[in-house]
Amino acid sequence: MFPNPFDYYAPETCDDVYALLHEHGYDAKVIAGGQSLLPMMKLRLAAPEVLVDVNNVADLRTMAVSDTGLRLGALTRHAEMERAQWPDYPLLSATAGHIADPIVRNRGTMGGSLAHADPAADWGAALLALDARVTLADAARSREVRLDDFFVDTFTTVLEPTELLTAIVIPAPPRESRPFGQYLKLERKVGDFAVVGVAVTASLDDAGRVVTAGIGLASVGPRPLKAQAAEALLVGQTLSPAVIREAAEAASQAADPVSDRRGSAEYKRTMVRVFVERGLAKIQADWELVNRASA
Amino acid sequence: MAVEATEAQPLGKAVKRKEDPRLIRGQGRYLDDIVLPNMLYMALVRSPYAHARIRGIDVEEALKVPGVQAVLTGEDLAQMNLHWMPTLAGDKQMVLATGKVLFQYQEVAAVVADSRAAAEDAAQKVQVDYEPLPAVVDPFFALTPDAPILREDREEKSNHIWHWEVGDKEATDAALAGSPVRIKEVIRMPRVHPAPIEPCGCIADYQKATGKLTWYVTSQAPHAHRTVLAMVSGLPEHMIHVISPDVGGGFGNKVPVYPGYVCAVVLSLKLGRPVKWVETRTENIATTNFARDYHMTAEIGATEDGRVTALKVSTIADHGAFDAAADPTRFPAGLFSIVTGSYRFPVAFAEVDGVYTNKAPGGVAYRCSFRVTEASFLIERAMQTLALKLNMDPAELRRRNFIQPDEFPYQSALGWTYDSGNYESTLNKALALVDYDRLRQEQKERRERGELVGIGLSTFTEIVGAGPSHTFDILGIKMFDSCEIRVHPTGKVIARLGTRHQGQGHETTFAQIIAHELGLTASDVLIEEGDTDTAPYGLGTYASRSTPTAGGAAALAARRIRQKAQQIAAHLLEMAPEDVEWDGSQFVAKGLPSRRVSMAEVALAAYTNVPPGMEPGLEATYYYDPPNLTFPNGAYVAVVSIDRGTGQVRVERFVAVDDCGTVINPMVVEGQVHGGLTEGFGIAFMQEIAFDEDGNCLAPNFMEYLVPTALETPRWETDRTETPSPHHPIGAKGVGESPNVGSPAAFVNAVVDALSPYGVTNVDIPMFPWKIWEILKTHGLAL
Numbered sequence A: 001m002f003p004n005p006f007d008y009y010a011p012e013t014c015d016d017v018y019a020l021l022h023e024h025g026y027d028a029k030v031i032a033g034g035q036s037l038l039p040m041m042k043l044r045l046a047a048p049e050v051l052v053d054v055n056n057v058a059d060l061r062t063m064a065v066s067d068t069g070l071r072l073g074a075l076t077r078h079a080e081m082e083r084a085q086w087p088d089y090p091l092l093s094a095t096a097g098h099i100a101d102p103i104v105r106n107r108g109t110m111g112g113s114l115a116h117a118d119p120a121a122d123w124g125a126a127l128l129a130l131d132a133r134v135t136l137a138d139a140a141r142s143r144e145v146r147l148d149d150f151f152v153d154t155f156t157t158v159l160e161p162t163e164l165l166t167a168i169v170i171p172a173p174p175r176e177s178r179p180f181g182q183y184l185k186l187e188r189k190v191g192d193f194a195v196v197g198v199a200v201t202a203s204l205d206d207a208g209r210v211v212t213a214g215i216g217l218a219s220v221g222p223r224p225l226k227a228q229a230a231e232a233l234l235v236g237q238t239l240s241p242a243v244i245r246e247a248a249e250a251a252s253q254a255a256d257p258v259s260d261r262r263g264s265a266e267y268k269r270t271m272v273r274v275f276v277e278r279g280l281a282k283i284q285a286d287w288e289l290v291n292r293a294s295a
Numbered sequence B: 001m002a003v004e005a006t007e008a009q010p011l012g013k014a015v016k017r018k019e020d021p022r023l024i025r026g027q028g029r030y031l032d033d034i035v036l037p038n039m040l041y042m043a044l045v046r047s048p049y050a051h052a053r054i055r056g057i058d059v060e061e062a063l064k065v066p067g068v069q070a071v072l073t074g075e076d077l078a079q080m081n082l083h084w085m086p087t088l089a090g091d092k093q094m095v096l097a098t099g100k101v102l103f104q105y106q107e108v109a110a111v112v113a114d115s116r117a118a119a120e121d122a123a124q125k126v127q128v129d130y131e132p133l134p135a136v137v138d139p140f141f142a143l144t145p146d147a148p149i150l151r152e153d154r155e156e157k158s159n160h161i162w163h164w165e166v167g168d169k170e171a172t173d174a175a176l177a178g179s180p181v182r183i184k185e186v187i188r189m190p191r192v193h194p195a196p197i198e199p200c201g202c203i204a205d206y207q208k209a210t211g212k213l214t215w216y217v218t219s220q221a222p223h224a225h226r227t228v229l230a231m232v233s234g235l236p237e238h239m240i241h242v243i244s245p246d247v248g249g250g251f252g253n254k255v256p257v258y259p260g261y262v263c264a265v266v267l268s269l270k271l272g273r274p275v276k277w278v279e280t281r282t283e284n285i286a287t288t289n290f291a292r293d294y295h296m297t298a299e300i301g302a303t304e305d306g307r308v309t310a311l312k313v314s315t316i317a318d319h320g321a322f323d324a325a326a327d328p329t330r331f332p333a334g335l336f337s338i339v340t341g342s343y344r345f346p347v348a349f350a351e352v353d354g355v356y357t358n359k360a361p362g363g364v365a366y367r368c369s370f371r372v373t374e375a376s377f378l379i380e381r382a383m384q385t386l387a388l389k390l391n392m393d394p395a396e397l398r399r400r401n402f403i404q405p406d407e408f409p410y411q412s413a414l415g416w417t418y419d420s421g422n423y424e425s426t427l428n429k430a431l432a433l434v435d436y437d438r439l440r441q442e443q444k445e446r447r448e449r450g451e452l453v454g455i456g457l458s459t460f461t462e463i464v465g466a467g468p469s470h471t472f473d474i475l476g477i478k479m480f481d482s483c484e485i486r487v488h489p490t491g492k493v494i495a496r497l498g499t500r501h502q503g504q505g506h507e508t509t510f511a512q513i514i515a516h517e518l519g520l521t522a523s524d525v526l527i528e529e530g531d532t533d534t535a536p537y538g539l540g541t542y543a544s545r546s547t548p549t550a551g552g553a554a555a556l557a558a559r560r561i562r563q564k565a566q567q568i569a570a571h572l573l574e575m576a577p578e579d580v581e582w583d584g585s586q587f588v589a590k591g592l593p594s595r596r597v598s599m600a601e602v603a604l605a606a607y608t609n610v611p612p613g614m615e616p617g618l619e620a621t622y623y624y625d626p627p628n629l630t631f632p633n634g635a636y637v638a639v640v641s642i643d644r645g646t647g648q649v650r651v652e653r654f655v656a657v658d659d660c661g662t663v664i665n666p667m668v669v670e671g672q673v674h675g676g677l678t679e680g681f682g683i684a685f686m687q688e689i690a691f692d693e694d695g696n697c698l699a700p701n702f703m704e705y706l707v708p709t710a711l712e713t714p715r716w717e718t719d720r721t722e723t724p725s726p727h728h729p730i731g732a733k734g735v736g737e738s739p740n741v742g743s744p745a746a747f748v749n750a751v752v753d754a755l756s757p758y759g760v761t762n763v764d765i766p767m768f769p770w771k772i773w774e775i776l777k778t779h780g781l782a783l
């Protein structure tokens, strides 16, 4: 349970990080929370020669809320999101509490989770549902990429070895609507990665009509998935049982799971349907509750 | 100082655990806390293949790693004839592989270095040239002529290890044939692992100057380990000092001797320096002794009104590459013959066949007294099937078949003499606690609403406390146990026993027994275990044997002290010994209750003022050879509901009523029951060490081998009945294992009960959500 030997740097600015990544290329790895990288190194599944610890880079720890959205530095810890009180982004705290255990949540970061690109990760699904974008930068340039274009395959993203993920940008929900969010996770025990994870979010107007909807799926494909057809089915509709059922069915068609010891592909696909259904039904119930209270 | 009423006569009281302040503050001293001067660290090279021939091992590069002191291979050990070692089950096991590896993660080489990191770096550089061979994973296939022979070392060219049977086969077949009602169920207990939080490890410290080996080891049985080590190594036994420090859980996993231990000892002997070896989690789960892996078939015959007439059981026992069980010598399938359970079977027959496969060796008794969990699971599951067949309430079926209180001592069809029990009153208490009749009514109503709700019973009987020397030995060593008590001049006591607790609370409960016998408080008595240079010989702690054996020894040693104390008391009272009596806390002059002497006064006199001619001092040792085993029992009720969307099972209630005879400390008993139920829950719902077709272990860590946390664990409701054992000195029976033995069947019976209206009679454990969902789908119940 000891990693191979490595060199360690802990720079304090993004520029220094870029320089180190440029110098060491494929031999270097960024370390953020260390909750995915260190276990792999201890099991000697990963053996980077150089670790660039970004925890001292203040620019990566910023958080900004504006009319257009939320901008979270890459070092935003899971635990910070768990405690966050942002009525406009209820899915964030709903998701964070499902990730791992408190110890991992205190260290693990949103940027690290996305960069690691584990298809079972909870942030991947939730942030796809929220239509998030990520900023990627190196010494030469900075670019913003839709999360759906960021994930390529299992443990693979469009990040270049010299690039740093610096921030996550989440668009604000539309005005004149109220956002709701649910994260549903089938796990074998607390702290387990999702057997199936489903993030559902929807902004509903006063009439209960869906203005925007997002559905993200964890652990049912080679990468986190966005159930776009299902999302489209919801927009402009009220969440009747029939609409919910149809969207849930469409979301389950978007899933592309494999059979393993956590269940058959058919089981996992069905769980997507069950969870989307339950998530949307809960959103409808929550909306009714709010509406009744304000009526 | 005045003695608080709660402290006087402590037997049966909830005395707080004396070991807890130390252990829960992180001030325990576990093996890995021990650091000796000049100590080296060992790491093992393990096979990636389940079955492969070793063409060669190249250690050149490993030896070049800075800090490396030596690399040991099987060939090196062969030169000392130490490449194989005996197992406690009478088989033998490779220490470091020569010729072939027989399971994935098998020990192939040992590297020792100045630091653990250097040892691991070098282990990675040992080059082993393997020629992979087809792996035998399925024990049924292993028995066919097509299967390759795994153990080339054996004369018998077969993967069959042994056949064991008990009971009257002919009479059983005849009774089954003549029974109007018959059921047959295939019941599987998968491979699980005790998974103690502290993995196994040792420090071997051989001092060339004195010739003495001090061996610190995570051991449930330090004396047995000393003897085995003496036999294996040829070192004289008095030059081996075994110290088992605080042990972080054992559950049977720390009974056997492991290859890493032998390597550490050999390397310390060779280098004259202390060598530490501590397993990683994966090494613990994937290589050290597993449990269960029994493929069982049960047949029961019964009359139409539900009286059982016969039981027939056949079992394939998958032992992996070596039979490394730790069963008593005459019992290759342990005490599996307790399989007739709490019921009056006129005839029965059970047979077990041990088989080799390419899996890690075992299997130990995981929190059970040698295959008692398997037996209890089988009979409690089969009784459920019979109740379904008869369309009879499972509680009623049990009532009709219980051994009755006036039938004890009861001679079972498979040869045991049950000591005592009142099964029906234990069951009634459990049913009253859950409000069984109302529950059944509620179940009816909820079923009408489309809910899946089940109630499961388990009314098990255990057999523990091995054991009487006429029947029980391990490698020829009889299985009694011992206690030595020394009363100091001020009336304070130190007592040492041949057992070794790992969380059971001996420092408290044994102090209570002795204090109770001597008129002291539990805090007056210090209990020490685990040091072979100071403690009397004993076979250790497992199989719920400590209280039945060493606990008996403690009471009897204390009574020996009291006998002598009575003479001294009489001397102090200036009376004849027969005119003095023990009133439960002091010696009192008969007819003169104001004339009394305390044990502390006697103790002082024992060193200052003994009667003329008496040997001074106040010490006693007792080796207790129990006349029989003890038979704890219990009645458990589980109530579950099933999520028709996901297949997840929710345990809504769980009531456990245990009868372990005299209760020494109700709080400790409750703690044991909570722990065991939690393990039983894990076994029923979460755990399996599975393998793929190449013999790769699929659950070699806590990511895949799931241990329940407080969040998954249901709320336990516990209670007790108390039917003392008539033959045990204080009537105690042992309880540590009952909940693990009794609970898995209750969970499965509840799930089966929920699904039985749709024709389901069996669900295999672990009952993963997807497995339940497949059943729901098949029966059109999935949402």
Ligand SMILES: Cc1cc2nc3c(=O)[nH]c(=O)nc-3n(C[C@H](O)[C@H](O)[C@H](O)COP(=O)(O)OP(=O)(O)OC[C@H]3O[C@@H](n4cnc5c(N)ncnc54)[C@H](O)[C@@H]3O)c2cc1C
Binding pocket: A029, A030, A031, A032, A033, A034, A035, A036, A037, A038, A039, A054, A074, A098, A099, A100, A101, A104, A107, A108, A109, A110, A111, A112, A113, A114, A115, A116, A120, A121, A122, A123, A159, A163, A164, A165, A166, A191, A192, A193, A194
């Ligand atoms: C016991 C346990 C249970 C867990 N359970 C869950 C769970 O249920 N759900 C879940 O979603 N996750 C789970 N995780 C993973 C956890 O959420 C990790 O924190 C997360 O996956 C990685 O974040 P990190 O900050 O720890 O990244 P690190 O481990 O530091 O890095 C991970 C990878 O991302 C790269 N990286 C990190 N930051 C950046 C950056 N800013 N720019 C570019 N590359 C970067 C690293 O180079 C590395 O390759 C679990 C982890 C553990 C140990």
